[in-house]
Structures are given as C-alpha cells and as structure tokens.
Amino acid sequence: DAGITQSPRHKVTETGTPVTLRCHQTENHRYMYWYRQDPGHGLRLIHYSYGVKDTDKGEVSDGYSVSRSKTEDFLLTLESATSSQTSVYFCAISESHGPGELFFGEGSRLTVL
Template sequence: DAGITQSPRHKVTETGTPVTLRCHQTENHRYMYWYRQDPGHGLRLIHYSYGVKDTDKGEVSDGYSVSRSKTEDFLLTLESATSSQTSVYFCAISGPGLASEQYFGPGTRLTVT
C-alpha cells in the first residue's frame, strides 16, 4: 500500500467554523490531489499540487484553499465551513514518470451541522 495517511478520519463541525484536513505521504511523490465524494457525483477534484508551494484549482475549488510547504504534506482548508461541504474527502498522490496511477488515502468523513 502507498504510504498515505489522512487526518482526521472523521470530523463534525459547525457551520461557519474553519476546518483543516491534512494529507501526509511517505512516498516523496511530486503530485498530490484533494477530491470530494458525494452520492451521485463520483469523485471530483478540488485542488492539486505539482510541487512545494505549487498548487492549482480543480473542478470544485470554491470555498476551499490548499497549501503545500513540504513535499510530504498537503493541507485542505475550509475557511468557513458550510453544510454543502459535508462530504468524504480523499487525498491522492501520483509519482514521477508517464501515466502514473493515483493512489488514494483512506478518506476523511466531514459533517458540517
């Protein structure tokens, strides 16, 4: 298994509070991604990173920000959580070379009440 951990694994928070999810990898891979999974939508890309301090937006980036100060850590922040951000969040990593598959972390279930 690829060395990817996510923390926390479960979180319940109130509307309007800030939330930060952490993704940590031990593979030294260049690319890291954040996806959200909602019923009827599959997984959708929020943000991704192609190196330290290099990030870009995905399909559903509104309301989210990210940071990557070290190769191994990719943080996803909800500045002011809303109920529409209740979801399961997955981090993924991808290595060097052509067509590298993406390997996923175990996911974080976030509930915004």
C-alpha cells in the same frame, strides 16, 4: 500500499467554523490531490499540487484553499465550513511519470451541521 495518511478521519463541525484536513505521504511523490466524494457525483477534484508551493484549482475549488510547504504534506482548508461541504474527502498522490494512476488515502468524513 502507498504510504498516505489522512487526518482527521472523521470530523463533525458547525457551519461557519474553519476546518483543516491534512494529508501526509511517505512516497516522495510529486503530485498530490484533494478530491471530494458525493453520491451521484463520483469523485471531483478540489485542488491539486505539482510541487512544493505549487498548487492549482480543480473543478470544485470554491470555498477551499490548500497549502503545500513540504513535499510530504498537503493541507486542505475550509475557511468557513458550510453544510454543502459535508462530504468524504480523499487525498491522493501520483508519480510524475508513467500512467499516473492515483494512490489514495483512506478518506476523511466531514459533517458540517
């Protein structure tokens, strides 16, 4: 299994509070991604990174920011959490060559009350 660790795995917070989810990889893969999973929508890309300090937006980036200061860590921040951000968040990594399949972390369930 790819070495991807997400933390925290579960979090309950209140509307308006900041939240940071962390993704840590031990595979030295160049690309890292944050997806959210919601019923009826599959997985949707929030942000991704193609290198240290290099990030870009996905299709549902509003309300989220990311940072990548080291190859192995990719942080997802909700500056002011809203109930619509209640979801399961997945981090994924991929290599820069080949078919580019994603290897996923175990997911982080976030509940915003």
